[in-house]
Amino acid sequence: MGAPGGLAPLAIFSALAALSLLRFAHPLPLLADGALAIFGLAVILFTLGPAMPAPFWAGLVAVWLATWLLVDRLSLEIALRRLPEQPFALIIPLLFGVVLLVGWEAITRGAGVPSVILPAPSAIWARILTSTGTLWADLQQTFKAVLAGYAIGCGLGFVLAIAIDRSGFLKRGLLPLGSFVSALPIIGIAPIMVMWFGFDWPSKAAVVAVMTFFPMLVNSVAGLGAAGAMERDLLSSYAADYWQTLMKLRLPAAGPFIFNALKINSTLALIGAIVAEFFGSPVVGMGFRISSEVGRMNVDMVWAEIAMAALAGSAFYGVIALIERAVTFWHPSVRGA
Secondary structure (H helix, E strand, C coil), rough: CCCCCHHHHHHHHHHHHHHHHHHCCCCCHHHHHHHHHHHHHHHHHCCCCCCCCCHHHHHHHHHHHHHHHHHHHHHHHHHHCCCHHHHHHHHHHHHHHHHHHHHHHCCCCCCHCCCCCCHHHHHHHHHHHHHHHHHHHHHHHHHHCCCCCHHHHHHHHHHHHHHHHCCCHHHHHHHHHHHHHCCCHHHHHHHHHHHHHHCEEEEEEEEHHHHHHHHHHHHHHHHCCCCCCHHHHHHHHCCHHHHHHHHHHHHHHHHHHHHHHHHHHHHHHHHHHHHHHHHHHCCCCCCHHHHHHHHHCHHHHHHHHHHHHHHHHHHHHHHHHHHHHHEEEEEEECCCC
């Protein structure tokens, strides 16, 4: 990527303005539409340099507009079933991500934004490549707490939901208590958990368990009450007891609710573990690294940790979503997806 010469800004603006006007004036074939959008992104990247002039920013806006129109057209073609949902449904978020990164790179480098305020994606990627060992060690340390706390919090919430469903007394007593626990601020309980369980990952797992308990409890209670009265009456006519009704009817009906809580908690768990590491941890962990590198003004390392956390959280969410599709394949919400 080189800095633009004297005629380069004018060439950028002319090409990208023509791209946008052509797209507005004449509906192009979808392949040509995509090629023009990709061409615009490539022009932006390969002419990017410091202190870009005004025509460059007009070109950047034109690229964004052309790509937005392409995404809109792809969505319409998929909705009308003129294009298969796969792989084009994956192309839309991928294209959105590429445009976001290109715009981020263009703004930070073209406007000369200081790296301590916002580093460019290329700088963050370079830091990831040079710090893979540190990032991997931090991810392992943090995810031990995530998985342990996630299992404890979700498991305890699910078991108590069954107990609440079984007993009206527990429903009146435990649900308000669960609501109280969910309202506890993480910055208040994290130091307490560190004092109770030490500086290593068990204290972070305790924080994660507290954060994931209430979403699982509430969703499971709602799911256990989702079975229809007609189905319950049918099993009652077969002389099914509580546990038979629970296993054959009410738990399957609660499946979407339970998996909804599991998906919510997959992201909450990672956030809770990272924040808890701010309040005491060994010299490893994503939260520890973010806290220490901010103090050293190594903002590119902070963003590298954020990127790794986002990828790990997305992967965790995706695994839960795949398990949900395999387990609740019969449910209308999955069949229609």
